[in-house]
Amino acid sequence: MSFRRMLRMLSWLFGFAAGVTAVIVAFFARRMVAPARQPLWTSPAEMGMTFENVQFPAQDGVRLSGWFIPAPRDGGRAGATIILAHDWTWNRLGDAAADLLANLSGATPVELLRLAHALHFEGYHILMFDQRNHGESAAHPPVTFGQAEANDLQGALAYLHTRPEVDKARVGVIGFSMGANAVLYSLPLTDDIGAAIAVQPMTMATYAQGYARDLLGAAGGLVLPLIESTYAAFSGVRLDALQPSFAAAGGGGTPVLFVQCKADPWGSMEDVNRLRSATPEGQGPLYVDGNHRYQGYQYLIENPRIAVAFFEQYIG
Template identity: 45%
Template sequence: MNILVWLIVIILVVALLAIANSARLVIAPKRQRLWTNPKQELGLGYEDVEFPAQDGIRLKGWFIPARQMPAATAIVVHGWPWNRMGTKANDPLGDLPGSKPINLLPLAKALHESNYNVLMFDLSNFGESGARIPVTYGLLEKRDLLGAISYLKSRNEVDPNRIVTVGFSMGGNTVIYTLPETTDIKAAVVVQPNTSSVFGKRYRADKFGPLGKLLNLPIEILYCLSGAPKTVYLQPVYAANGARNTPVLYVQGTGDKWGSTADVANMVAATPNAVEPLYPETDHRFGAYQYAVDNPDKILTFFKNYLSK
């Protein structure tokens, strides 16, 4: 009997720890420190920049100037719970368990070599930027991207009629939520955006098995108690419907166990000017992120096709 009691206690403790850690990650994850910079890693000149989000939150980032001015400008928007560089995936308290390393700097270099200015910045609640707790997976983070666009338009190096974006995961959501609010984004690439409720359930099912279903409700309750909207209201597909005429290229890996190809397909269908999406074969969610980094020609060709029109 004592063994049974101890077994129940252990299960409860594990469940409580899983709930607490998952809720922390969802509401306000531990910030990941920058581990290098464009000059140190790739020999790219850059400028440390700081600017306000649309609602005044201070955001920090890097501006990598193009070779010739004025030039088109690409904004790289990172995922959750990363920073402007991506993630080292080596901190169990600061990253999503099961993550793999992603370095976004090679993508920035490819954009720079094609004569783009590149802005890489930390979204609110991440990296070195200010806090706006809780994280809302694009819904309020759009204020960060709108602030970034306003900042870029104030710089002489930037052609305001040739601003494009590349968003990863939550960064992809942020781009989608931003598109109905502005006509300044001339083309957008979104890599594995997701509906939060779909992602959360699939992630917990993958990592915790049958226990995952028991975690969904308490995590949702704690998230809402933090001041966040119910995750059922976080629906980027509705924002995608308002993306106007901005061409959007979606990228979604086929082997993604956390996100959903069907979820992204719904966003593609809702986006007025979506182009043919890319569905690379992958064996993990992070495979499609790496695909985008390793195949910048796909992104550059897409941008070239629409910036020249």
Template identity: 45%
Template sequence: MNIFIWLIVIVLLVFVLAIANSARLVIAPKRQRLWTNPKQELGLSYEDVEFPALDGIRLKGWFIPAKSTPSAVAIVLHGWPWNRIGTKANDFLGDLPGSKPINLFPLTKALHEQNYNVLMFDLSNFGESAARIPVTYGLFEKHDLLGAIRYVKSRTEVDPNRIVTVGFSMGGNTVVYTLPETTDIKAAVAVQPNTSSLFGERYRTDKYGVIGKLINIPIEILYRLFGAPKTAYLQPVYAAFGARNTPVLYVQGTGDKWGSVADVASMVAATPNAVEPLYPETDHRFGAYQYVVDYPEQVLTFFKECLG
């Protein structure tokens, strides 16, 4: 009998810990510290910059000037729960369990070599930027990107008519949510954007099995208690309908157990000027992120076609 009771206690403890950890990640993840910079990693000169989001939240990042200016600018948006560099995926308390390391600097280098200015910055609640709790997976983070656009347009190095964006995961969502709000973005790449409720359900089922399905409701309740909208309302596909004439390239890995090809395909269908999407063969969600980092030529070609 005592063994049976202890088993129940252990199961309940695992259940509570799973809820607590998942809720923390959803509401306000532990921040990842910056572990390098463009000079150390790429030998590139850069400027530490700080600017306000459209709603006043202070954001921090790096501005890497092009070889010759004025020139186009690429704004790179990281995923969740990363920072402007990517993720080391080595912090049990700070990373999404099951994550793999991603370093965005090779993409930065490729953009710089094609004479782009590059802005890499931490979205609100991540890295060194100020907090806007809870995280809303692009819905309110669009204010960050709109602030970044306003900032780069103020710089003499930037051609204000040649602004492009690349967003990963939550950063991809942010791009999609931002497109109806501005005509300044001339081309956008969204790498594995997702419907938050679908992602959450698929992720927890993959990582926790049956327990994952049971914890969805308490996590939703905790998320709402922190002032968040229902996750069912976080639907980037509806924002995609308002993307106007901005060309958008979507990228989604075929082996992503957390996201969904069908989910991204619905965004492609909704986006007025979506180009042929990329569906690289992968065996993990992080495979498509790595694909874009390893093969930036397709992104560069897309931008070149859009900018001329």
């Protein structure tokens, strides 16, 4: 092979690698700033629950859409209400896990409506809503993995205050990942959360490292700084500046139960334990057996009595 031909081949290979890298960086940065939306695939009526389509503003005015599911008349909880706060790229129903990335990452469907049904059966009012940039709620990029989304949770709490059937002193929240972070960011801002369950909250820089390593292997460590820089350039937010533990430290007297999968390749028990330690009334973590993050999400759905017993103690 001639030297010139070898140079052309190396140049072609370098260009191909650079092109693939650029596509990966653009895809993930775009997904972080404003993810593609999952459409709603069912409704509470399919599980025999009456509901209202509702809209309300986030604390900073962003329009949010959701469902209010009133408790059965004979429920006996006297106004106790649970808010469900979903994760990044999901919607109020959870995650359909139906795209190519879900197949590559091993994600499995998460049906939050099953958890809502179990809590409804126990006599709770339920509020399910789409966070900003997700589902049917308004666009307001960038996604900040709980920091700005805390405004959505504050708006949900304010909306519940307008409903006469809701006891304002008996409101609980279950947050999943980004939704759990929104809970932690909200703790110093309100006394209206009677109790909360934080399912796999995360320090975003730690999560990004695990996610990139699991999905891209050794190349993840090379590509991640480019993704982080691109996200920061478009959003004005640095991942390492997103520190829910700082907010959680001002959480006051709100009891928060932490849940984390033991062998989660994207998050870590150490990170969640640090978040729990920073939360004044943090409990757990409740460690879930499994080797994938989605097994941690599924735990409460498969074992709703854990949530029922926790909320009975504090708001039920």
